[in-house]
Amino acid sequence: MYRIRDYLILMFAICLFSPLVQAEDNLYRIDGIPDNLHYDVGESYLINITVSDPASVSYIIITITNGTLSATDEFTESNLELNLTDGSEGWFFNWQAPAESFDLGEGNAVLTIDFKYQNGTTWASFDSILRSPEVVEESGAGVPQWALSLAWTGASVTVILTVIGALVLRRDRLT
Known part of the structure; x- marks a missing residue:
């Protein structure tokens, strides 16, 4: 009887103190993506990325399957991949949504952001599907x-x- 009690107390102590010894997770924040994940046709979005430990992340690779990426607010050519370095204060980039409208179920854009260490291994990764504009009936x-x-x-x-x-x-x- 006392042995079971002692084991339960030991397990309770382990469970109580084990969260204190866990490693810190790699945390990041991405602002500027449309709230409802439906983009507006031809709209330009300024996307801001911050990480919990900027010294760990050497560079990031951003890819998109639809639209155009740019490090500035000017879009000169169709660019589906962007490499950004020097993120001591975070990273900023612009994404211009496709300028054409699509049929229902087409036109989605897959946004992928890979955070990389100096040696090229992955620190963290982010994937999101930005859907084409919502189809709403007007007056009919x-x-x-x-x-x-x-x-x-x-x-x-x-x-x-x-x-x-x-x-x-x-x-x-x-x-």
Whole structure:
């Protein structure tokens, strides 16, 4: 009985003090990404990156699958990868969303940020999917006009054929 109590006290002490000896996690903060993760077509976003231990991170590699990256606020050519060094006060870069609109389910941009040590090994990594603009209906029913016309035509033909069929069947009974 006392042996079980002693083991429980020992386990409680280990659980109580074990969080104090754990290593510190690699923490980073990324600001400037759209809040709802839906970008606006052609919009430029200033993205700010800070890390918990800037001395550990030698450089970062940023890649995007859609849009253009730039270290400044000027976008001259399509650039899908960016390498940034000297992050003593954090890193800043600009991402310009695609200028064209896409069909539903297309146009997503995958943003990847790899934080690297001096020797090239990974300190931390970040991935996010920036989705194409949300599809919202404006003032109509959200259905194309041709689909509405087709539906009403089909409903009208069905009603007319039902009435004709009822008349034909009723006529057979009367004769």
